[in-house]
Amino acid sequence: MLSSIHSRAVTIRPRRYQKLAVACEADEVVYFVRAGALALSAGLPNGRRQILSILYPGDVFRSALTPSPALTGLSAVTASAEVWRLRWPTFEALAAGDSALQQLFDSLITDQAARLAMHIAIIGSLGADERVASFLVEIALRLGAPVAGGIAFEIPLTRTDIADYLALNADTVSRIMSRLRAKGVLAQSGRSLMICRDMKALESQSPFSAALQQICARARRAR
Amino acid sequence: MLSSIHSRAVTIRPRRYQKLAVACEADEVVYFVRAGALALSAGLPNGRRQILSILYPGDVFRSALTPSPALTGLSAVTASAEVWRLRWPTFEALAAGDSALQQLFDSLITDQAARLAMHIAIIGSLGADERVASFLVEIALRLGAPVAGGIAFEIPLTRTDIADYLALNADTVSRIMSRLRAKGVLAQSGRSLMICRDMKALESQSPFSAALQQICARARRAR
């Protein structure tokens, strides 16, 4: 199924912060994330930025589901990434003849809407420590791999990006992660490689860890 | 087109805070809001609540596009409301034979995703005054009617609901609205009826007023 998409798609390898077009000659477009991570972000006149959602490998992006391009932009947040791009009509034609693809796409889009809703709940109702914990739980679920002393994962965002995602400030994010390190919950090697030594403790700090697990499990089932 | 929906739908008139089922015997459901307003909200273990989105007359709600029912709930926020409910399979069959309906539904769902994204941007990147201003601009656009001294609209939410929507605190919302009243931007009669005497001033306080207008215009065109 993926190979049929690949054969009709344009493969793009954007570098960090490179923008991806959300339209192609008036046609809506669809992106399939293969490696790295993308962020859909809203820019403000005053220079502030809010990341609306982060797309990991396996996720899709459909440009119709965002506010005007004047407000929002899609870009890579990892040093490098790989995405496949199709025009919407091309994808639609492909999906029309492939009900499994259709179903996969629906379920991916649905999951994404659920994650958007989750994101609002996290930003709106949690304090800074809880937000960071929720973010780490999500990353661990999406990108984590069990290793000797816990679960290892690479955070594909800079502290500033994490802050923009969580509606916090980079300094605050750094402070909270230092605290987690001091408590022995997190171990860090280099800037982005983390090992969570105590997943239970991390989860207990996120009021939404159960919901995050549920969303993630549903997504895994679909793939 | 609406009458064909109406004839297949169950009409419900929920009272304030009455919950609406997001599933009907394992079937997904679709709601069409006809009067009043609904809120999709997430509840937290600690009793806090976050309203994810507000649905006004003309909006639709599809239960697949939310996280687990354990986390979120749909309920009326006005004293009374009217909604039409259909099971997803029923609606799907109806839409299959009516491309205009299909198109309308798509565009309503799309608008809603855009509004969710907008909501994240508002909550995440704006200060309290800007959030309230944005909310009032949105309400004025959706529900406002021009009258002698400005634009009149009825706020269909309590202060607490507004606070839960904007990720603020009811006291703070009240304080900000008092300030707007003192500045002569807003006039109030009773608890919920407002007249905005200076729309320009209000818009200038919301960095997203242009984007809100765009979303609203697009929605109006679709209807």
Next chain:
DNA sequence: CGTAGATTTGAGTTCTGTCAAATTTTGTGG
């Protein structure tokens, strides 16, 4: 007309943002 509930307002506190400086990482060129 009275009451229950919602809103308003003030005072004090807490959390997070801001700014600046020190430190660590990363990436590049020799």
Next chain:
DNA sequence: CCACAAAATTTGACAGAACTCAAATCTACG
């Protein structure tokens, strides 16, 4: 492989915005 420069992160001190709590006031509704 090492040194160096640029960039990201960390940390501390301080300021300010928004929250909490409590009391007063107002509305809606029976």
